[in-house]
């Protein structure tokens with residue numbers, strides 16, 4: 001099965017194969033009593049829910065991977081930016097979404113690209129931070145990457161964005177990462193008018209009032 005999956009991952013059908021698994025994955029997760037690691041369908045629902053709640057039309061994702069979130073959100077957002085460090089994955093995604101001019105795949109490190117993307121935004125955005133902040137496929141990564149991206153987004157003087165970060169269980173105080181209460185305390189003190197909470201392994205940073213400049 002593993003070999004088959006590895007083979008499929010090299011073909012253009014991998015996205016379809018993965019999306020077929022979303023519903024069984026979701027129900028298997030429910031059957032197991034909703035363990036901490038949440039299924040992709042729930043993540044998609046959360047992204048949609050926050051976009052609707054805050055009237056957001058722009059999605060910025062860190063970590064494109066096989067473009068599952070982009071594919072699921074393609075018809076929901078007017079503009080999508082997704083950043084991928086692995087150049088083969090970035091090229092593959094750029095090709096996959098080449099017929100959707102509102103989808104922009106950016107190859108590179110999210111820590112460098114998030115501040116650049118912020119400068120180009122013309123309205124508040126929904127950020128889906130999902131770039132393996134606690135190590136990904138052997139990439140050790142910069143421990144400060146998450147904090148530096150969060151700060152760049154929260155310090156944006158023009159717009160108050162909404163931030164969702166996946167795998168919040170990684171915020172456990174180990175290996176230089178803050179804990180959720182530490183991060184919450186710091187964000188709510190430094191950026192008054194923002195609330196921080198974790199639900200279903202997703203960290204949610206929301207502005208009390210969403211301003212459009």
Ligand SMILES: C[S@@+](CC[C@H](N)C(=O)[O-])C[C@H]1O[C@@H](n2cnc3c(N)ncnc32)[C@H](O)[C@@H]1O
Pocket residue numbers: 061062063064065066067068069070083084085086089108109110111130131132136139141
């Ligand atoms: C969990 S996957 C993303 C899944 C995707 N967001 C989705 O919902 O379908 C994490 C991705 O982050 C990428 N990544 C890791 N470090 C990164 C970095 N510094 N900048 C951008 N992408 C990075 C990995 O290569 C991997 O493709």
